[in-house]
Amino acid sequence: MATKKKRASGGGPSSMKRFQSAESQRRYARQAREAGKKIGFVPTMGAFHKGHLSLIRKARRQNDMVVVSIFVNPLQFGPDEDFDRYPRDLARDLDLAREAGIDAAFIPEPSELYPPAFSSKVTVGPLSERMCGAKRPGHFDGVCTVVLKLLGIVQPHRVYLGEKDAQQLVVLQRMVADLNVDVKVVSCPTVREKDGLAMSSRNAYLSPEHREQAGRLYEALRMAQREILMGQMRDPAKLESRMRGLITEESEIEIEYIEMVDPETLEPRPVLVGRVLIALAASLGETRLIDNITVNVPGGRMAEGFGSAAK
Amino acid sequence: MATKKKRASGGGPSSMKRFQSAESQRRYARQAREAGKKIGFVPTMGAFHKGHLSLIRKARRQNDMVVVSIFVNPLQFGPDEDFDRYPRDLARDLDLAREAGIDAAFIPEPSELYPPAFSSKVTVGPLSERMCGAKRPGHFDGVCTVVLKLLGIVQPHRVYLGEKDAQQLVVLQRMVADLNVDVKVVSCPTVREKDGLAMSSRNAYLSPEHREQAGRLYEALRMAQREILMGQMRDPAKLESRMRGLITEESEIEIEYIEMVDPETLEPRPVLVGRVLIALAASLGETRLIDNITVNVPGGRMAEGFGSAAK
Numbered sequence: 001m002a003t004k005k006k007r008a009s010g011g012g013p014s015s016m017k018r019f020q021s022a023e024s025q026r027r028y029a030r031q032a033r034e035a036g037k038k039i040g041f042v043p044t045m046g047a048f049h050k051g052h053l054s055l056i057r058k059a060r061r062q063n064d065m066v067v068v069s070i071f072v073n074p075l076q077f078g079p080d081e082d083f084d085r086y087p088r089d090l091a092r093d094l095d096l097a098r099e100a101g102i103d104a105a106f107i108p109e110p111s112e113l114y115p116p117a118f119s120s121k122v123t124v125g126p127l128s129e130r131m132c133g134a135k136r137p138g139h140f141d142g143v144c145t146v147v148l149k150l151l152g153i154v155q156p157h158r159v160y161l162g163e164k165d166a167q168q169l170v171v172l173q174r175m176v177a178d179l180n181v182d183v184k185v186v187s188c189p190t191v192r193e194k195d196g197l198a199m200s201s202r203n204a205y206l207s208p209e210h211r212e213q214a215g216r217l218y219e220a221l222r223m224a225q226r227e228i229l230m231g232q233m234r235d236p237a238k239l240e241s242r243m244r245g246l247i248t249e250e251s252e253i254e255i256e257y258i259e260m261v262d263p264e265t266l267e268p269r270p271v272l273v274g275r276v277l278i279a280l281a282a283s284l285g286e287t288r289l290i291d292n293i294t295v296n297v298p299g300g301r302m303a304e305g306f307g308s309a310a311k
Numbered sequence: 312m313a314t315k316k317k318r319a320s321g322g323g324p325s326s327m328k329r330f331q332s333a334e335s336q337r338r339y340a341r342q343a344r345e346a347g348k349k350i351g352f353v354p355t356m357g358a359f360h361k362g363h364l365s366l367i368r369k370a371r372r373q374n375d376m377v378v379v380s381i382f383v384n385p386l387q388f389g390p391d392e393d394f395d396r397y398p399r400d401l402a403r404d405l406d407l408a409r410e411a412g413i414d415a416a417f418i419p420e421p422s423e424l425y426p427p428a429f430s431s432k433v434t435v436g437p438l439s440e441r442m443c444g445a446k447r448p449g450h451f452d453g454v455c456t457v458v459l460k461l462l463g464i465v466q467p468h469r470v471y472l473g474e475k476d477a478q479q480l481v482v483l484q485r486m487v488a489d490l491n492v493d494v495k496v497v498s499c500p501t502v503r504e505k506d507g508l509a510m511s512s513r514n515a516y517l518s519p520e521h522r523e524q525a526g527r528l529y530e531a532l533r534m535a536q537r538e539i540l541m542g543q544m545r546d547p548a549k550l551e552s553r554m555r556g557l558i559t560e561e562s563e564i565e566i567e568y569i570e571m572v573d574p575e576t577l578e579p580r581p582v583l584v585g586r587v588l589i590a591l592a593a594s595l596g597e598t599r600l601i602d603n604i605t606v607n608v609p610g611g612r613m614a615e616g617f618g619s620a621a622k
Contacts, residue, residue: 026491
């Protein structure tokens with residue numbers, strides 16, 4: 001493994017391709033497919049951390065070719081959001097990607113994906129309007145639109161998405177199913193810092209003090225998981241209140257939402273049985289963070305009368 | 312040619328496949344593609360006339376395999392429109408398709424394309440809101456959504472669309488470009504009855520009297536074309552007024568719109584120079600008909616100062 005890495009990142013000529021035009025990336029995909037190669041695709045906004053690299057490595061294991069896109073998508077940022085200051089470090093990203101052994105990087109300019117006449121939009125209904133969508137109107141439309149475009153360009157057999165963005169994952173799975181896109185969505189577990197904070201490119205915004213407080217978010221999710229699994233907690237309102245206490249006590253964290261929902265429909269669970277996605281969003285100063293955990297409550301089958309707990 | 316037709320429609324076993332499930336149609340597409348075959352696709356709502364058959368024949372000439380879909384798409388009909396009474400004659404359609412030598416027919420039930428959890432939508436902005444879109448809100452969203460789904464299922468290299476539905480053609484070309492769908496859109500000239508009436512499945516609704524009057528629509532389009540090309544007519548308002556006179560004089564035709572627009576942006580042409588799409592919609596009793604003609608006005612380059620007439 002170490003040897004491989006060294007070879008890939010060594011001074012010799014790398015075989016990693018870089019494409020800026022959709023047409024050249026697509027020609028590459030067509031050739032790979034004609035040669036019978038399976039293509040794995042990791043769409044990113046760059047500013048790589050270990051989470052991205054875990055997606056790339058999984059794609060590497062499961063496919064013949066791995067394509068990564070690096071594109072900070074203006075369409076998914078609101079007017080008051082951090083599009084301009086979103087971290088960008090293309091040289092470092094490309095080094096890391098090369099080291100991880102990808103075959104091609106697609107790095108389009110915004111004008112390549114959104115030329116002046118561009119006027120189409122992909123929307124996934126109610127799933128997009130809850131949770132993060134309530135605070136970020138249009139965000140998931142932007143995500144769906146760019147991901148559909150990227151899938152049309154990169155033409156992968158499998159696309160790799162992180163579980164940290166739980167709602168994004170559900171929305172994109174819905175889009176892929178609804179629009180009959182011929183790709184398998186592979187979800188990958190969240191990678192965390194030592195204190196449990198979910199890896200995110202936005203963590204770089206945090207002051208040292210805020211960074212320390214940010215660990216509370218995962219702490220609260222783990223507490224909630226324990227309460228449900230060990231303590232027989234079934235009341236979402238009560239559990240949310242305990243989580244709020246843990247997160248906000250002597251911290252500057254402002255909670256945007258804590259939701260306990262069905263992991264597929266994102267509908268609130270009135271009783272904590274079956275599979276429950278506990279998701280939250282919070283701000284620390286200017287920095288917005290999200291995280292989540294999924295709990296499988298034993299006994300859900302009996303309590304609900306169907307097999308959701310057995311999945 | 313005649314011999315070929317006879318063989319295909321003869322009593323022997325036909326090689327035409329029929330698929331009702333998206334998954335089986337998709338498997339068929341994947342196998343064809345893996346075998347290096349080019350797939351031509353004709354999406355239809357059935358009730359075939361010579362226009363459909365001309366699309367199929369063109370697809371037959373240009374591809375290794377031809378797939379036709381027959382699906383009256385509920386998503387593109389308004390609540391007060393003719394979804395229920397839209398003509399359906401699957402047995403006849405399949406005979407005609409078999410005779411024309413198609414390889415596969417995709418005939419899904421509505422529940423196959425729109426299961427209960429379905430909640431996605433594809434929208435093409437301003438192009439969809441003008442002309443027919445003004446009268447039929449949501450119509451083109453329904454068209455775009457189903458066509459994108461069908462393209463994901465049938466996975467064609469080329470898709471064949473009739474020029475009679477001029478706005479639909481422009482909207483779908485925009486969608487394909489905007490969403491980087493890897494398919495070539497091939498447009499096919501309108502096929503007409505002897506008196507010039509554009510072939511349409513909805514012509515079957517017309518009473519004999521209305522059927523006779525319906526010929527006026529194309530007559531007016533031809534008159535407009537002549538006026539522009541021969542008579543140096545450059546004023547859209549004046550020309551529209553002449554067309555209205557010709558169409559409505561002693562007829563029961565009610566004009567919904569007559570538009571003279573840029574064939575790509577569908578923006579009204581203030582002066583009739585360059586390429587001009589003249590499109591109209593009209594009703595005869597309960598029956599809504601559309602038609603159009605494209606005129607290339609020589610001298611557009613000089614008059615406009617750019618090369619649109621030279622295209």
